[in-house]
Amino acid sequence: MAAPPAGDGPEPALFSYEFATDPYPAYAWLRTHAPVHRTTVPSGVDAWLVTRYADARQALADPRLSKNPAHHHSDKTGIPGERSAGLMTHLLNIDPPDHTRLRRLVSKAFTPRRVAAFAPRVQELTDSLIDGFADRGEADLIHEFAFPLPIYAICDLLGVPAEDQDDFRDWAAVMLHSSGGRPPDPRNHGKGPRGGVARAVKKMRAYLAELIHRKRAALGGGDAAADDLISALIRASDEGEKLTENEAAAMAFILLFAGFETTVNLIGNGTYALLTHPAERARLAADPGLLPSAVEELLRYDGPVELATWRFATEPLEIGGQRVAVGDPVLVVLAAADRDPARFADPDTLDLSRRDNQHLGYGHGIHYCLGAPLARLEAQTALGTLLRRLPDLRLAGETSELRWRGGLIMRGLRTLPVHFGRSL
Template identity: 85%
Template sequence: MPADGPQPALFSREFASDPYPAYAWLREHAPVHRTTLPSGVEAWLVTRYGDARQALADQRLSKNPTRHASDRTGIPGERGAGLMTHLLNIDPPDHTRLRRLVSKAFTPRRVAEFAPRVQQLTDRLIDGFAGRGEADLIHEFAFPLPIYAICDMLGVPAEDQDEFRDWAGMMLHTSGGRPPGPRGDQGKGPRGGVARSVKKMRAYLVELIHRKRDDLGDDLISGLIRASDHGEHLTEQEAAAMAFILLFAGFETTVNLIGNGVYQLLRHPEAMARLAAEPSLLPSAVEELLRYDGPVELATWRFAAQDLEIGGRRIAEGDPVLVVLAAADRDPERFAEPDLLDLARRDNQHLGYGHGIHYCLGAPLARLEGQTAIGTLLRRAPDLRFAGNPDELRWRGGLIMRGLRTLPVEFTAG
């Protein structure tokens, strides 16, 4: 991918469609680059694999957003809703304590036990559109699958899950890198819509925690309540914040993993045909799709807890730092032929789910959902194809996540 010429524009619509040429330029010419984000916040972008991996594990980079004066550096509405004390916003020792409490829900054994439910959800969703021979794979498949799965894991009753889907849909389709309204998170713009959904979700989660105290089950929220009752010092606010971030982070990443993954397979028909013929490639294929066009474009916010250097550039205390996972995972210094989609790639230590103590807790579940969704879709719709011009598809305008707004497809009805 060419990396010469003048610096390309960042955060434009063209950039959102294909940011990789711009990231190649930054890796070559300005690997640690200070820029002004669409929100108006100034931040450092880290684009080379070596620098990125080091920064992700550097505990001098704090996750605590109170180290920065702006309220435009997190999830819209989480401050006003009292949902700040979750894993993406805290440092050790609180991070260590809270992560230990929820890590039991995402062990390989627990995730393997959940596999039949993921397959059941996948088949049910495909049944809903298989007879039509067409679908929007984002709205009808990639979006509802992880919502229903994470609701099941949290212990949200089935009769309430459609309401959760509505709130999550508002958060997914109106969040982005646009400036907030005149009153910040409470504005009437897109962030304001997200903030209202966040508040509704918080109120529901607090009520659900109260209800479950009298009827504990084998779900994650019940586990948080048991931990609190056994002296683990988990407050009700922490429990609600933990449930919220597991839902928020646990569904959008998987929406994008499935959506981006199918999109890239459709753009690489030889690779898709090989995967359909060799389903044993699914594990390595999902890893390559995570590297090639992953669901998380930039790692979540970090803030310099002291003056430090990254890649030879001085970062001042309090400065925001954004590690560009999408750039690092196409670094030719780390990956041979990084712009080639190789579903059987070996030595694929991508950063798609981060690195260090903040490595994505739900990665095993997301991988299971990605493998199940993509594998089942290729099996049941072997002639899957774009419905319309793929170059006209729109990408959501968010800063952290990378995902399609829609993905219309056609196939033989059955």
């Protein structure tokens, strides 16, 4: 990936396909000339982009910036279909005290102890997926590895029966390959319309309602041993936590939606970064103990979430010297903040042993990503296993041939074709 300029030159064009391919030069320009920048995003919504680290960190924790879309007049700031499907009451759309209540319930699924207990299953899934293509000498690491791994993992945690998980994979694939609010890749005409996402969301909502009903019946019939997350949410509801069925379905939905795409991109972007930085890759292959710090650096360098999800001003406030009016949408650009030279030394250099690395890849404040421990586990397992089992892994073709999904919030590759020799 080309190093960004110092911030000089004309104002860059935002949200084009070229921008999606490499947004970092444009973000360098914004940090220098317009660090809090008013623009119109492709869906037609006018929003503030916050690009400097200090401003971004402040905005992410500012209680005057609400997550509730009711503070804005537009219905174009969320996931297509979530409103009509009755899936709005999830952690990305609510504020305290409801946010505090629901986060407390769901956080039990992501304790360090529970995540550590899930590690053998993640390793099993990882090895099984690699076994599926190891003898071919080539693969698309997005479709065959980075995508299915987190889907199957989050389905296991939620308690989706194995025979239903392929349906979830199909629905998730529609969401993943949506154009996501930016002009699509001109080489990929017609794929991933918003209407397709809305239909997938509705199908998932109907399935979740039926699954919740089945699990509630099983618990009522004495299946007290059920340890999945949906069963835990039902128990909490039945024990007086005031969790409605809509809230339970919305929580399961957003854990799936947010929990799989971020990890797909983390594994995909991370693998791509290692393949295009051979010296750093060799360091990591020689010293697997670097994996934890390597994943943190990959989150900072080219993380899975480009912009934090929508926030809306509930009162007039100032960010980076700009006055933000009541109701104004604010988008914190994590990708720009995590390359801010005012915060990170040599920010455009990939350094897998970077020590001072308080990146914002998973947010900051009360909305810090709840599933971050699981995503870190999956990324460390996936990358470590790839390097160990496919030591001569290499890109198939030129980097210019790779296609990036043009989502407003997420950043990730559509495909990652690779070649390799005999697996270990």
